[in-house]
Amino acid sequence: xxxxxxxxxxxxxxxxxxxxxxxxxxxxxxxxxxxxxxxxxxxxxxxxxxxxxxxxxxxxxxxxxxxxxxxxxxxxxxxxxxxxxxxxxxxxxxxxxxxxxxxxxxxxxxxxxxxxxxxxxxxxxxxxxxxxxxxxxxxxxxxxxxxxxxxxxxxxxxxxxxxxxxxxxxxxxxxxxxxxxxxxxxxxxxxxxxxxxxxxxxxxxxxxxxxxxxxxxxxxxxxxxxxxxxxxxxxxxxxxxxx
Amino acid sequence: xxxxxxxxxxxxxxxxxxxxxxxxxxxxxxxxxxxxxxxxxxxxxxxxxxxxxxxxxxxxxxxxxxxxxxxxxxxxxxxxxxxxxxxxxxxxxxxxxxxxxxxxxxxxxxxxxxxxxxxxxxxxxxxxxxxxxxxxxxxxxxxxxxxxxxxxxxxxxxxxxxxxxxxxxxxxxxxxxxxxxxxxxxxxxxxxxxxxxxxxxxxxxxxxxxxxxxxxxxxxxxxxxxxxxxxxxxxxxxxxxxxxxxxxxxxxxxxxxxxxxxxxxxxxxxxxxxxxxxxxxxxxxxxxxxxxxxxxxxxxxxxxxxxxxxxxxxxxxxxxxxxxxxxxxxxxxxxxxxxxxxxxxxxxxxxxxxxxxxxxxxxxxxxxxxxxxxxxxxxxxxxxxxxxxxxxxxxxxxxxxxxxxxxxxxxxxxxxx
Numbered sequence: 182x183x184x185x186x187x188x189x190x191x192x193x194x195x196x197x198x199x200x201x202x203x204x205x206x207x208x209x210x211x212x213x214x215x216x217x218x219x220x221x222x223x224x225x226x227x228x229x230x231x232x233x234x235x236x237x238x239x240x241x242x243x244x245x246x247x248x249x250x251x252x253x254x255x256x257x258x259x260x261x262x263x264x265x266x267x268x269x270x271x272x273x274x275x276x277x278x279x280x281x282x283x284x285x286x287x288x289x290x291x292x293x294x295x296x297x298x299x300x301x302x303x304x305x306x307x308x309x310x311x312x313x314x315x316x317x318x319x320x321x322x323x324x325x326x327x328x329x330x331x332x333x334x335x336x337x338x339x340x341x342x343x344x345x346x347x348x349x350x351x352x353x354x355x356x357x358x359x360x361x362x363x364x365x366x367x368x369x370x371x372x373x374x375x376x377x378x379x380x381x382x383x384x385x386x387x388x389x390x391x392x393x394x395x396x397x398x399x400x401x402x403x404x405x406x407x408x409x410x411x412x413x414x415x416x417x418x419x420x421x422x423x424x
Numbered sequence: 425x426x427x428x429x430x431x432x433x434x435x436x437x438x439x440x441x442x443x444x445x446x447x448x449x450x451x452x453x454x455x456x457x458x459x460x461x462x463x464x465x466x467x468x469x470x471x472x473x474x475x476x477x478x479x480x481x482x483x484x485x486x487x488x489x490x491x492x493x494x495x496x497x498x499x500x501x502x503x504x505x506x507x508x509x510x511x512x513x514x515x516x517x518x519x520x521x522x523x524x525x526x527x528x529x530x531x532x533x534x535x536x537x538x539x540x541x542x543x544x545x546x547x548x549x550x551x552x553x554x555x556x557x558x559x560x561x562x563x564x565x566x567x568x569x570x571x572x573x574x575x576x577x578x579x580x581x582x583x584x585x586x587x588x589x590x591x592x593x594x595x596x597x598x599x600x601x602x603x604x605x606x607x608x609x610x611x612x613x614x615x616x617x618x619x620x621x622x623x624x625x626x627x628x629x630x631x632x633x634x635x636x637x638x639x640x641x642x643x644x645x646x647x648x649x650x651x652x653x654x655x656x657x658x659x660x661x662x663x664x665x666x667x668x669x670x671x672x673x674x675x676x677x678x679x680x681x682x683x684x685x686x687x688x689x690x691x692x693x694x695x696x697x698x699x700x701x702x703x704x705x706x707x708x709x710x711x712x713x714x715x716x717x718x719x720x721x722x723x724x725x726x727x728x729x730x731x732x733x734x735x736x737x738x739x740x741x742x743x744x745x746x747x748x749x750x751x752x753x754x755x756x757x758x759x760x761x762x763x764x765x766x767x768x769x770x771x772x773x774x775x776x777x778x779x780x781x782x783x784x785x786x787x788x789x790x791x792x793x794x795x796x797x798x799x800x801x802x803x804x805x806x807x808x809x810x811x812x813x814x815x816x817x818x819x820x821x822x823x824x825x826x827x828x829x830x831x832x833x834x835x836x837x838x839x840x841x
Contacts, residue, residue, distance in 0.1 A: 305754050
């Protein structure tokens with residue numbers, strides 16, 4: 182895959198206040214007799230308006246870290262604060278509310294509801310946020326327009342191309358104005374040309390002031406980010422500028 | 425609050441879409457509920473119908489009348505204790521009335537002596553067998569439950585003078601005088617001519633067993649003259665003033681009757697008090713037993729329907745595990761997921777309930793048209809109850825799978841393929 186512009190020429194925006202703070206986080210999975218140390222003590226800080234890639238081979242703890250950052254899972258030990266709130270001690274429904282308000286998910290397999298049209302799909306987080314119907318429509322429509330799908334709002338997922346589906350998913354991630362957008366292999370199910378288009382869209386979102394975290398195992402995707410964290414064996418191997 | 429409302433409407437929408445997307449599966453599942461609801465509601469209508477029919481029959485007998493008789497209505501094992509009892513006499517009714525009048529605030533109103541036989545009635549060339557022929561004084565008019573189709577009851581003069589007049593039940597009148605009025609016609613009973621002066625209105629049959637319209641009334645004097653006084657059918661019918669105080673009335677009547685007969689204290693009553701709600705009290709446990717057994721058996725079919733709902737909800741949760749994961753990632757709480765699957769189960773049950781009720785209603789109409797006497801009774805209460813049962817079935821059978829769905833770990837659910 183070739184980036185549409187030389188990586189080195191891209192602007193780096195000044196970062197904002199602290200959003201995520203992780204300190205000495207571990208995660209253990211007990212599988213029968215065996216205990217798997219998915220994370221062995223990870224510490225990192227993510228600030229507003231960063232563009233971050235998390236890389237690592239399979240088994241490196243990449244997915245576990247992503248689930249943790251996305252508040253889908255809580256650490257076995259260590260500290261996790263999201264905008265000053267202690268996530269580590271939260272229960273299910275509190276985590277659901279944090280995810281709803283603070284995090285926009287973009288999945289490798291898009292995860293759209295097959296029987297709902299684009300607008301309905303994008304509205305979903307707003308329903309869970311308790312936004313009234315009229316406002317919901319307006320915001321979902323605006324989000325779809327911002328990803329270039331203003332003319333496809335009543336199409337069902339099976340009437341859209343892969344790239345368009347991922348755009349719907351991105352609109353859904355944006356619609357509740359989250360603090361971070363967490364993308365898990367966002368181009369993994371797309372051909373390389375469409376993948377480039379999606380990464381260009383991410384670039385655009387970054388330039389508009391969003392905070393992006395992309396989890397990937399592809400070097401070429403990671404190089405779009407401004408900062409790359411490499412994991413190995415449940416530990417941070419390197420953390421630094423992408424250039 | 426707003427959020428819950430949006431989640432609810434969203435859940436209903438999803439449930440509808442889900443049902444539409446799996447038409448065949450939903451229809452088959454609903455069929456189980458439909459069969460269950462039809463079985464239970466049909467049983468309900470039958471039980472209610474029987475109950476209403478039974479109460480009508482009791483009212484027909486006169487539920488405010490206590491019968492003083494030699495034998496109790498219930499079957500007795502110690503018949504020898506009753507066999508030697510004196511039969512009842514007309515004079516005892518007169519004595520009873522005297523006591524009743526002398527008692528301040530008596531719960532009893534009037535005692536009338538009656539006697540009855542099965543007999544054959546003829547007119548012209550036609551004869552009717554097995555007519556229940558009663559003899560009673562003119563006072564009987566105050567006890568009579570039935571109305572007059574035409575004519576009247578004999579008056580005191582006719583009664584005391586043992587005039588040969590009679591009142592016919594509707595069936596008897598129609599059989600003997602087809603297509604014309606029986607009034608002023610002559611019927612032959614026990615070889616004697618009786619002039620018809622009244623015809624009773626239709627009463628129907630008691631518990632569907634014997635017809636109340638196959639009867640006739642004669643003045644007591646005439647009855648005694650031609651039938652004699654030898655039978656055990658002799659009956660003093662006593663009307664009570666307030667049928668809600670039947671037990672007290674019965675107590676008073678027992679005392680009065682013992683006085684009339686001069687029974688010593690401690691001696692067993694040598695008469696039986698029948699009727700009132702005694703019959704009802706005897707039959708109520710049987711009725712309840714039938715109702716319970718019927719509802720239990722039909723309830724089993726509803727249970728099978730409920731298992732179908734539970735099964736389909738499990739399948740639905742399994743199929744949409746990834747969707748559940750996505751929804752959780754987007755901020756759906758446990759409650760949201762629980763509601764979504766519960767509403768899906770309830771909507772199938774509700775639809776099944778509506779269809780089942782419609783089928784029951786249709787069947788009731790059909791049965792009523794084909795067999796007007798069959799006791800079926802469709803009611804608003806039944807509609808409400810069966811809708812409640814259908815919804816409860818949905819909630820109960822959908823709850824376990826829905827709860828399982830709501831507790832799924834989002835990480836695991838998202839990874840599910």
